[in-house]
Structures are given as C-alpha cells and as structure tokens.
Amino acid sequence: MALTPVDAALAHLLDGAEPRGSETVALHDAAGRILAAPLHALRTQPPFDASAMDGYAVQAGDVANVPAQLDVIGVAPAGRQFAGSVGPGQAVRIFTGAPVPPGADTIAIQENVRDLGDGKIEVFETVAAGRHIRYSGLDFKDGDRLLDKGRLLDAAALSLAASANHPTVEVVRAPLLAIIATGDELLLPGSTPGPDQIISSNAYGVAALAREAGARVLDLGIAPDREDAIAALIATARDAGADVIVTLGGASVGDHDFIHDVLTGMGVNLAFWKIAMRPGKPLMFGRLGDIRCIGLPGNPVASLICTTLFIKPLLAKLGGRAYAPPLREARLGAAMKENDSRQDYVRARAVETPGGLVATPFDVQDSSMLRTLSEANCAIVRPPFAPAAEAGDACQVLMLR
Numbered sequence: 001m002a003l004t005p006v007d008a009a010l011a012h013l014l015d016g017a018e019p020r021g022s023e024t025v026a027l028h029d030a031a032g033r034i035l036a037a038p039l040h041a042l043r044t045q046p047p048f049d050a051s052a053m054d055g056y057a058v059q060a061g062d063v064a065n066v067p068a069q070l071d072v073i074g075v076a077p078a079g080r081q082f083a084g085s086v087g088p089g090q091a092v093r094i095f096t097g098a099p100v101p102p103g104a105d106t107i108a109i110q111e112n113v114r115d116l117g118d119g120k121i122e123v124f125e126t127v128a129a130g131r132h133i134r135y136s137g138l139d140f141k142d143g144d145r146l147l148d149k150g151r152l153l154d155a156a157a158l159s160l161a162a163s164a165n166h167p168t169v170e171v172v173r174a175p176l177l178a179i180i181a182t183g184d185e186l187l188l189p190g191s192t193p194g195p196d197q198i199i200s201s202n203a204y205g206v207a208a209l210a211r212e213a214g215a216r217v218l219d220l221g222i223a224p225d226r227e228d229a230i231a232a233l234i235a236t237a238r239d240a241g242a243d244v245i246v247t248l249g250g251a252s253v254g255d256h257d258f259i260h261d262v263l264t265g266m267g268v269n270l271a272f273w274k275i276a277m278r279p280g281k282p283l284m285f286g287r288l289g290d291i292r293c294i295g296l297p298g299n300p301v302a303s304l305i306c307t308t309l310f311i312k313p314l315l316a317k318l319g320g321r322a323y324a325p326p327l328r329e330a331r332l333g334a335a336m337k338e339n340d341s342r343q344d345y346v347r348a349r350a351v352e353t354p355g356g357l358v359a360t361p362f363d364v365q366d367s368s369m370l371r372t373l374s375e376a377n378c379a380i381v382r383p384p385f386a387p388a389a390e391a392g393d394a395c396q397v398l399m400l401r
C-alpha cells in the first residue's frame with residue numbers, strides 16, 4: 001500500500017470532525033473553554049450615568065468662571081444615590097461609581113476643590129459639561145451581543161460575562177481522548193524494570209499535548225501484546241464515551257504489532273495505515289462508529305510529533321477551537337542532505353538572530369530519543385524529495401515550544 005501523504009492523512013482525520021454537544025459550567029470553571037452559543041447582555045452597564053472620579057457633582061455653568069463658591073447639599077457614595085437634585089450654586093459630594101444626581105452635568109475632581117467648611121466649597125478649575133461622567137450603557141446595553149459562539153473564554157471574556165450578569169456559561173463539551181499503551185516490555189514510571197523492560201513514557205506527553213488542545217484525557221494504562229487485552233481496553237474506552245481512542249505502539253508490521261488487526265477486527269474501516277512521514281510512518285486511522293481511532297507508532301518521538309501534527313488539530317476541531325500547528329520561516333544553521341519520499345521532521349534548535357530565525361538540526365535523529373526532543377525547540381520540515389540544502393538556505397520549521 002502506498003504511503004499516505006501528510007496533508008491527506010490530516011484531511012482524513014479532520015473530515016467531519018465537529019463539536020459534540022455543550023454543557024453549562026460555572027464561570028470559575030469556564031476559563032479556557034469555548035462558548036457554544038453567543039452571549040448577550042442581561043443588563044446595561046453602567047446602568048446609570050456614573051461618576052468616573054471622586055469629587056463633586058456640579059453644574060458646568062456654575063464653574064465656568066473660577067474660583068466659584070458652591071453649597072454642598074448631600075453625598076453620593078457608590079451604591080447609594082443622592083435622593084435630591086443639584087440646582088444652580090449647589091454641589092453634591094460624589095465618589096467614583098456613584099450615580100450622578102439629576103441637575104448635575106459634570107464632576108469637579110476633588111484635587112481642584114477647596115473645602116471651606118460649613119458646607120461650602122470653592123472650585124478653582126473650570127470643568128466642561130460631561131467631564132468625568134460615564135453615561136448609562138457606555139460599556140454595553142441590555143440585549144447586546146457581547147461574545148460570539150466559538151470565543152475562547154479568556155480573562156476579559158469571563159469578567160465581561162460576569163458583568164453582563166451570567167453566573168454560568170454554555171460551553172462546547174471538551175472531547176474525551178482515551179489513551180492505551182501497548183507492549184509486554186512496558187511498566188509504569190516508578191516501577192522496578194526487569195532486564196528486558198522499559199518505562200512507558202508516551203502517554204504522558206500525548207496527554208499533555210491533548211490537554212493543550214482542550215481535551216479531557218482518560219489514560220487506560222498498558223495492555224500486554226495480546227489482541228484480546230488490547231480489544232478489551234478499546235471497548236473500555238468506547239464505553240467510557242471516548243471521542244478519540246489512541247493506541248501507543250504495536251502499529252508497525254512486527255509479529256507482536258497487533259493494532260491493525262485489533263482495530264479492523266472490531267469493525268474499524270481504516271482510512272489509512274502508514275504515512276509518508278519520518279518519524280511516524282506506521283500511523284493508522286479509522287472510525288469505530290463515531291469514535292476516531294488512531295494507532296500511534298511506539299517510538300516516543302514519533303508518537304509526540306504525530307500527536308502535534310494530527311491529534312491536536314483533531315481534538316481542537318472536536319472542541320470547537322481554532323488550531324494550526326505553529327509553522328515559521330527560518331534559515332538553516334547547517335547543511336542538510338537531500339530527502340527521500342517521506343516528509344521529514346528533523347529535531348533542531350532554533351535561535352532568533354538579527355537576520356531572522358536560524359534552525360540547526362541535531363546530528364542524531366533516532367526516534368527513540370526523548371532527551372534530544374526535549375532539547376529541541378523546533379523540527380525542520382523537509383518535504384518529500386527536498387534537494388540537498390546549504391547553511392543559510394530558507395526552510396520551514398514546526399515550533400515545538
């Protein structure tokens with residue numbers, strides 16, 4: 001079977017992926033979530049003409065010529081409006097956020113006022129009508145559409161929703177990703193490995209990337225290299241309501257690589273198996289009913305690069321989010337040899353220079369090496385059949401951090 005090109009593989013994954021339902025959450029639980037419906041104001045803000053400063057509510061005509069003496073007839077703190085109205089020659093002591101009393105049309109800030117005692121003040125700076133007044137509805141009016149469907153609920157959006165008097169918001173249901181590691185050689189971190197055993201690492205990075213895309217994660221642990229054991233965990237994931245099931249390892253063609261047979265045996269119609277990419281060649285994808293099933297290669301670097309390029313965009317789309325892997329233009333810091341038929345993601349270190357970003361590939365690119373992946377901050381993208389390139393040549397990089 002021909003290797004599926006990277007773009008075609010991604011298109012298969014994203015085909016038909018849409019948000020699945022919504023849920024109501026309290027504002028404090030809504031940070032980072034995606035609005036499932038437009039949000040409208042349930043009130044007007046400010047609901048009255050409000051003073052923007054501490055000072056005195058006055059008539060502008062009274063302070064056109066200064067100094068001007070006025071009688072203070074009352075007080076208006078925030079939350080308690082002055083009951084009367086302000087007439088000529090009169091002032092009301094007012095504080096930021098308080099309703100401007102009827103009759104007053106401007107605010108003399110207290111820095112420009114001298115208290116003469118006996119309820120009298122002297123204003124010694126003129127103030128134009130309308131100064132320091134926030135008119136009713138300045139921010140928003142009852143019924144205004146404040147936030148669009150699909151909006152990420154960041155700090156400003158959450159405070160706005162609260163201000164508009166919403167105690168809860170309707171957000172897109174976060175997709176559930178189930179992760180199943182496979183392999184007789186694997187043990188959980190913290191175990192004491194036997195001489196032929198290693199520690200299962202891939203699930204932790206895959207889960208972290210999935211959460212960055214807004215997904216919930218169900219880590220189902222490790223299945224031994226037995227078809228019935230792997231199938232049982234896939235059934236557990238399905239019963240738990242997973243939107244996406246990811247298996248780690250067993251995706252290739254060895255005698256102990258069962259994922260292909262397990263998935264097809266459970267009725268998954270594979271859209272592709274094996275892609276024109278390095279690392280990541282054995283990737284496979286298909287659907288079990290509504291559930292997207294992805295067989296990730298076991299090599300740790302392959303599993304994380306594939307998650308970045310394929311699973312993050314899928315989870316983002318299922319969660320109603322905009323996401324594209326972060327690609328940047330750069331220049332090579334070292335020569336690279338010509339590429340073969342697979343799109344190569346070459347771990348590299350990129351630095352900002354006055355002439356732009358310069359990416360230098362690491363010498364050793366074995367896809368088992370997590371230390372180099374954690375030292376890399378990008379992967380140089382080498383398209384299929386890219387010719388040999390010199391240091392200084394333009395290239396594209398996938399930023400990893």
Ligand SMILES: Nc1nc2c(c(=O)[nH]1)N[C@H]1C(S)=C(S)[C@@H](COP(=O)(O)OP(=O)(O)OC[C@H]3O[C@@H](n4cnc5c(N)ncnc54)[C@H](O)[C@@H]3O)O[C@H]1N2
Pocket residue numbers: 181182183185186198199200201202203248249250251252253254257279280281282296297298299300302367368
């Ligand atoms: N004859 C061929 N052999 C291989 C091919 C091929 O095309 N023909 N492809 C190679 C490539 S590329 C990759 S990638 C690997 C991936 O194979 P599998 O998906 O079947 O992965 P495993 O064989 O199960 O494991 C590979 C490697 O990764 C380790 N591993 C697996 N799971 C984990 C985990 N959860 N955490 C940490 N490490 C894990 C496993 O112990 C192996 O060392 O196949 C090549 N072979």
Ligand code: MOO
Pocket residue numbers: 277278279280281282297299301302367
């Ligand atoms: O996906 Mo494999 O890592 O090319 O080693």
